[in-house]
Amino acid sequence: MTKSKNRWLSLLALLLAFAMVVAACGDDDAGGGDTTAAPAETTATTTATATTSASATTAATATTTGGDAPEGFKIGLILVGPRNDRGYSQAHLEGAEYALEQLGLSVEDDLIVLEFANTGDTPGLSLPRTAQDMVDLGAELIIFNSDDMRDGAFEAAEQLPDVPMIWVSGDSAWEDGKDFQPGLSNLANVWGQMIFGKMIAGCAAALETETGQIAYLGPLTNDETRRLVNSSFLGAQYCWENFRDEPADIGFTVTYIGFWFEIPGVTLDPVLVVNDFIDGGADVTLSGIDANVALIRSGQRADAGENVTAVPYDFIGACDEAPEICLGVPYFNWGPAYLDAARAVIDGSFSNTWTWFEPDWDNINDLDSSVVGFLQGDGLSADNAASLDTFIAGLADGSIELYEGPLNWQDGSQFVGAGEVATDFQIWYSEQCLEGIVGVCSVNVFG
Amino acid sequence: MNRARITTLALPILVVLGSVVVLLILAGTNPWDPIRIIVEGSIGWPPFEGGSARKVGDTFMVWVPIALASAGLIVTFNAGMWNIGIEGQIIMGAIAAALVAREVSAPRPLLILLAILAGAAGGMLWGLLVGVLRTAGGVNEIFGGLGLDFVALSITTYLIIGPWARSGVASTSGTNPFPDNALLPSLGGSKLSPLAVAIAVLALLGVWTLFRGTLYGLKLKAVGRNRSSAFLMGIPTNRYLLGAFAICGALAGIAGTSQALGLHFKLIPAISGNFGFLAILVVLLARFQPIWVAPISFFFAMVAVGGPGLSLRLGLHGSLGGVLQGVLVLSAMLGLGWAAYLTRRRAMTESGVSSG
Numbered sequence: 177m178t179k180s181k182n183r184w185l186s187l188l189a190l191l192l193a194f195a196m197v198v199a200a201c202g203d204d205d206a207g208g209g210d211t212t213a214a215p216a217e218t219t220a221t222t223t224a225t226a227t228t229s230a231s232a233t234t235a236a237t238a239t240t241t242g243g244d245a246p247e248g249f250k251i252g253l254i255l256v257g258p259r260n261d262r263g264y265s266q267a268h269l270e271g272a273e274y275a276l277e278q279l280g281l282s283v284e285d286d287l288i289v290l291e292f293a294n295t296g297d298t299p300g301l302s303l304p305r306t307a308q309d310m311v312d313l314g315a316e317l318i319i320f321n322s323d324d325m326r327d328g329a330f331e332a333a334e335q336l337p338d339v340p341m342i343w344v345s346g347d348s349a350w351e352d353g354k355d356f357q358p359g360l361s362n363l364a365n366v367w368g369q370m371i372f373g374k375m376i377a378g379c380a381a382a383l384e385t386e387t388g389q390i391a392y393l394g395p396l397t398n399d400e401t402r403r404l405v406n407s408s409f410l411g412a413q414y415c416w417e418n419f420r421d422e423p424a425d426i427g428f429t430v431t432y433i434g435f436w437f438e439i440p441g442v443t444l445d446p447v448l449v450v451n452d453f454i455d456g457g458a459d460v461t462l463s464g465i466d467a468n469v470a471l472i473r474s475g476q477r478a479d480a481g482e483n484v485t486a487v488p489y490d491f492i493g494a495c496d497e498a499p500e501i502c503l504g505v506p507y508f509n510w511g512p513a514y515l516d517a518a519r520a521v522i523d524g525s526f527s528n529t530w531t532w533f534e535p536d537w538d539n540i541n542d543l544d545s546s547v548v549g550f551l552q553g554d555g556l557s558a559d560n561a562a563s564l565d566t567f568i569a570g571l572a573d574g575s576i577e578l579y580e581g582p583l584n585w586q587d588g589s590q591f592v593g594a595g596e597v598a599t600d601f602q603i604w605y606s607e608q609c610l611e612g613i614v615g616v617c618s619v620n621v622f623g
Numbered sequence: 624m625n626r627a628r629i630t631t632l633a634l635p636i637l638v639v640l641g642s643v644v645v646l647l648i649l650a651g652t653n654p655w656d657p658i659r660i661i662v663e664g665s666i667g668w669p670p671f672e673g674g675s676a677r678k679v680g681d682t683f684m685v686w687v688p689i690a691l692a693s694a695g696l697i698v699t700f701n702a703g704m705w706n707i708g709i710e711g712q713i714i715m716g717a718i719a720a721a722l723v724a725r726e727v728s729a730p731r732p733l734l735i736l737l738a739i740l741a742g743a744a745g746g747m748l749w750g751l752l753v754g755v756l757r758t759a760g761g762v763n764e765i766f767g768g769l770g771l772d773f774v775a776l777s778i779t780t781y782l783i784i785g786p787w788a789r790s791g792v793a794s795t796s797g798t799n800p801f802p803d804n805a806l807l808p809s810l811g812g813s814k815l816s817p818l819a820v821a822i823a824v825l826a827l828l829g830v831w832t833l834f835r836g837t838l839y840g841l842k843l844k845a846v847g848r849n850r851s852s853a854f855l856m857g858i859p860t861n862r863y864l865l866g867a868f869a870i871c872g873a874l875a876g877i878a879g880t881s882q883a884l885g886l887h888f889k890l891i892p893a894i895s896g897n898f899g900f901l902a903i904l905v906v907l908l909a910r911f912q913p914i915w916v917a918p919i920s921f922f923f924a925m926v927a928v929g930g931p932g933l934s935l936r937l938g939l940h941g942s943l944g945g946v947l948q949g950v951l952v953l954s955a956m957l958g959l960g961w962a963a964y965l966t967r968r969r970a971m972t973e974s975g976v977s978s979g
Contacts, residue, residue, distance in 0.1 A: 290934050295887070299896030299927055302681050309664070309935050324796040327889065396784050435784065 249281060249522060251514070252310030254303065255291045256322035263466055263491045264508075265291065268321040268344070271510025274543075275518050278511070288315050294324060303328025304335050311339055317521045319514070320344060323400075333363040340526040342366055342517055344510075349530035352601060365530040366513045368548040371407040371603065372535050372571060373506025374462075375578055376550040377487045378411030379567045380503040381460040382426055383419060383560040384485055391453035393446060394432035394615075395465045402606040402617055405430050408462050409613050410578035411567075419563045429458065430615035436466045447473050454484055460503070461486045471498050485555045495553045502553030504564075513547050532600075537572035579603060584611040638958030646950050652937055657947070660936050664929030678928065680813025684886045685896070686924035687816075687823045688713065688878035692902035693909070693916040694826040695871030695878075700911055701834060702867035703847035708753045708768020709875050710899035711775035712746040716876025717883040718779060719745025721798065721890040724805035724883070725787070731804050735818075738805060739880050746876020747869050749775065754868030758861040780892055787890065797891035807885040819881045824917075826874050831913040843867060875899065896927075904952045908959075926951075 253272045257265035273283045288310050292298050303325055307318050318341045320329040329343040339362060346365040347353035357363070381390045390412050392405055409428045416426040431453070434443035446469040453461050454477055463470035463486065474486035475498030485501045488494035492509065495502035513533055520526040536546035543549075550568070552561055570576030581592030585608040592598045609617035647654040662668055665682045667675065692709055699706035706712075720742035727734060753771060756762040787798045807816040833840040845853040846863045854860045882894050901923055909915035926947060933939040 288935055290931055293931075294893075295891055295896065296893040298931055299685070299893065299898065301931055302677070302928070305677055305681060305928075306931060306935070308675070308677070309932060313935065322796075326796055327800055398788075435780070 249316055250286045250314045252288045252315030252318040254293045254320050256294050256324055259291045262493055267491050267508045268510050271514045274511030275514035278515050288313050304332040307332035333360045337362055340521045349528040361528050364528050367532050368508050369532055369534040370548055373548050373550050374404045374407040375411030377462055377506045378408035379415035380564055382412040382415040383563055384503055385460045387457050387459045389427040389458040390460050391458035392430040392462045393465055393470045394430050395436045397432050397617055399605045402609055406610045409610055428613050459484050463489045468494055468497050475501050492551055499554045501555045503555045504550055504552040506550050509543055509547055509549055512545050586611055638954045642950050642954035657933055660932045661929035664932035665925035676813040680815030682924050682928045683820055684814050685927050686921050687819045687881045688898045689902050689920040690823040691826050691874045691878035692899050693905045694830045695874035696902055696906045697830050697911050699867045699871045701847045702843050702864055705765050706871055707765050708771045710895050711772040712749045712872040712875035713879040713895040713899050714775035714779055715749040716742035716746035716879030717894040720880035720883050724801040734805050742876040742880030743873040747873040750868040750872020754865040758864055797889045800889045816885045819885050827913040908955050
């Protein structure tokens with residue numbers, strides 16, 4: 177090698193090494209800006225009005241504070257993203273912490289956490305090996321918090337058949353689901369009925385919109401995301417027709433960016449999509465992606481004098497990014513679900529159940545009992561907040577049933593006939609967006 | 624061993640160890656603990672005794688793609704080419720192997736052979752594309768390679784959430800697992816595939832032989848040292864450059880095959896594991912010597928596999944393993960440079976003395 181070439185080699189190596197350090201240090205609090213992925217909702221339990229199916233439960237059990245757990249009981253929590261992402265992963269971390277506190281255990285000593293559990297951030301990661309490590313450290317319950325962990329969770333459950341595990345968002349334990357795994361008797365599933373959170377979000381948007389145009393920032397197209405888009409649309413449509421008394425139909429547009437977060441050069445840029453929404457006349461944007469782009473970008477546009485608002489997703493604290501234009505946030509509260517699971521492990525009753533928690537309709541924001549909630553934001557007017565409460569009360573007592581037919585798919589074919597109510601299976605495995613929604617919701621955005 | 628030789632060897636090691644110790648103290652931990660945890664998490668403690676077969680198997684299966692990519696890069700670097708596009712070549716190899724695994728039905732040995740050949744072909748074609756852009760289009764191989772890395776990543780993403788998506792639940796988790804028939808045979812209870820390890824070892828030996836004992840290797844080196852002179856001497860330089868990209872791409876493609884069929888058992892968005900970029904550092908640290916590539920690659924494989932244990936056992940940030948890697952490379956380069964400087968200065972001093 178020549179001296180000149182050596183110099184170039186050294187420079188290249190330094191640049192690469194520096195890039196590695198920066199890459200490793202960065203993205204601590206990326207709210208979905210890296211490879212974290214939201215889970216797919218898994219199996220359905222009930223109809224939207226909360227009739228229960230065989231493997232489902234409804235609201236989480238009430239809590240009992242105090243040391244009812246054996247000393248040394250530990251939870252192993254495997255997070256797909258960073259623990260402090262103010263989004264999906266942080267919600268799970270806080271849920272596990274809540275469960276331990278309620279059991280009188282120490283968060284510091286009894287919670288074993290692995291974050292960035294995805295192959296993008298941690299190329300050498302092996303979920304079964306991680307589960308084994310956690311068991312070696314004393315974990316008696318292992319939680320996989322993402323749909324992305326499906327195969328790793330299956331492998332771990334096979335290798336450690338005596339260790340209770342939860343695959344959050346999975347449908348492996350749903351007897352009537354498409355992915356039932358009867359052989360994995362130690363792997364349970366939990367998920368929350370976010371369809372209600374999204375209905376409430378859609379209603380809030382319909383109550384506040386002045387242009388009558390609502391937009392939904394979608395991730396990638398699959399059954400879960402279509403279900404949430406449809407639920408948002410149904411909530412918006414109901415409140416538009418029943419609280420606003422407007423003659424025209426509500427406008428509801430969805431654009432899928434192609435992934436859970438932006439991949440430069442691969443997905444659509446969510447910031448540009450939000451700009452397009454606003455420029456196209458939408459004044460409320462609902463977010464379905466991991467990153468809080470919809471709220472942040474709408475906040476910037478509002479700061480520039482435009483009358484726009486937004487509804488983020490996932491985390492109870494998401495509105496903090498731009499509170500003045502936030503109408504509220506549908507969020508997950510995993511504490512009660514994890515407490516139930518931990519108790520089942522302790523008393524020996526843990527089994528491969530699948531549970532789709534519905535909100536605690538007595539108070540959807542009761543953090544001791546409701547796995548799904550909706551926290552109203554500062555952007556919602558007092559009058560509209562009252563209307564939203566009325567809507568929530570209607571969902572709670574069953575007087576409002578949004579999945580009752582006639583409902584058609586986007587292509588005009590029938591989804592639910594007149595007088596019928598969609599089954600859990602139909603809602604869960606949503607094949608299309610509903611008629612009335614504008615936007616491509618087919619199998620994938622690439623056709 | 625003379626003083627200069629000792630300096631060359633010892634100084635980088637001292638700098639590396641010193642840097643790591645400082646980093647770990649800054650991270651608030653006893654420097655010994657993370658090192659032990661990484662070793663324990665990758666090959667067991669005591670090494671190769673206290674660990675499970677799964678850990679050792681995973682470490683070897685991470686070593687395979689790093690070693691294969693490094694072997695390929697030695698070829699292109701010797702040809703004077705900066706094959707930054709190796710990430711894309713790994714990805715395209717994985718895609719091609721995945722295509723065979725998903726679509727072809729054949730007896731297992733034949734299916735695996737086809738998948739490996741397809742992986743090599745996929746990587747080779749992607750490498751040749753960089754080479755053609757360089758030789759026929761005048762596109763610098765760094766920019767061409769980087770661009771094709773993005774294209775390959777886009778294709779993977781497209782396949783995973785598009786045509787190869789899991790039914791109903793397209794997500795970042797990747798495609799459905801491949802049929803067992805298409806997976807690389809492994810030792811019981813682990814992912815360790817003797818076939819993959821053997822291919823990596825053969826690749827390193829092959830590259831070593833190429834530059835030690837063949838006329839082709841000699842000519843390739845000549846092209847790398849001075850292309851104009853090589854051309855004037857009658858060497859068809861473009862053909863040799865394309866040959867270098869083809870070899871490197873093929874080895875990278877097999878690395879991708881190993882990732883898909885031997886480690887993840889499916890196609891995932893991050894199928895390359897960034898091992899292509901890591902291999903660039905390995906090759907630079909190894910000073911283009913295949914014999915050093917093997918242990919250095921193994922060390923990085925240990926860090927990759929054992930790194931997540933830092934978060935579990937010490938409560939350290941999960942990315943500390945990556946920081947550790949970067950600091951190791953930086954300090955190694957610093958140490959090597961320092962040693963080279965001291966050697967040069969000594970030589971100049973001695974030369975001055977003798978001539979005076």
